Every structure is written in structure tokens, then in C-alpha cells.
Amino acid sequence: MDKKIRVLVAKAGLDGHDRGAKVIAAALRDAGMEVIYTGLRQTPEMIVEAAIQEDVDVIGISILSGAHMTIFPKILNLMKERSLNDVLLTGGGIIPEEDLKELKKLGVGELFTPGTPTQNVASFINAWCENHPRD
Secondary structure (H helix, E strand, O other): OOOOOEEEEEEEOOOOOOHHHHHHHHHHHHOOOEEEEOOOOEOHHHHHHHHHHHOOOEEEEEEOOOOHHHHHHHHHHHHHHOOOOOOEEEEEEOOOHHHHHHHHHHOOOOEEOOOOOHHHHHHHHHHHHHHOOOO
């Protein structure tokens, strides 16, 4: 039996708008993934700790606050410190094109902007996990 993909969906920082995160969480569940939603106002440290505790394959960050160039690198650094080298960091929100490119260079996976079909998110995660199996 195939192991379900485990995804942690988190809202980082002071961003208080979580409708998109809840929509993504539901869509990923509908796509057969196990989803853990951490709720609002999570620090990078809380997110990485939850990812370790939940033994997730993917961390998905929803961010609309404009703090993406601070939050994503901080999470990446914490993931490296905690040896989460086989966990995908992805996410979405309002992120300018030049910042999307920079974050991908740093090691963040695909980033999804408003209006992206939820199936595209699920397909990306499925493909990534298929190409990066964890034991």
C-alpha cells in the first residue's frame, strides 16, 4: 500500500487571512493527501518543529503579508539546521515575479500565486514526492 503524502499547511507571520490556506488544505485532502493545518500566526520555528513532529513530506506556506523574502529563507535555514533535506518547502500567496525567481534559487519549490488551479498544486506535490521518495 502506498504511503499517503503528508503536507503541513501553515500561515506564517502576522498575516491573518487564511481562506486560501484552507482552500488548499481541502484540495490536497481531496487529492488523497494527509494535511495538517497549523492555523494562523506561526513562526518559522513553530512551522519547522511541527513539520518534524508530524513527519511531513511537504511544508506549504501561505503568505499574503509581503514578508515572503524573510519567512521563506528563515524556514529554509531552519530546515537545513534540523536536517529536513528530504522535505519540500513550497507555498503561495501574493509574491512578485522577481521574488518568486529569487526564492526558487534559494531552494524553495514551486510557488503559486492567486488564481492557480488547486489541481496544479496537488500535481506539483505528487510529482515532487514521486521523484524524491522518503523512507
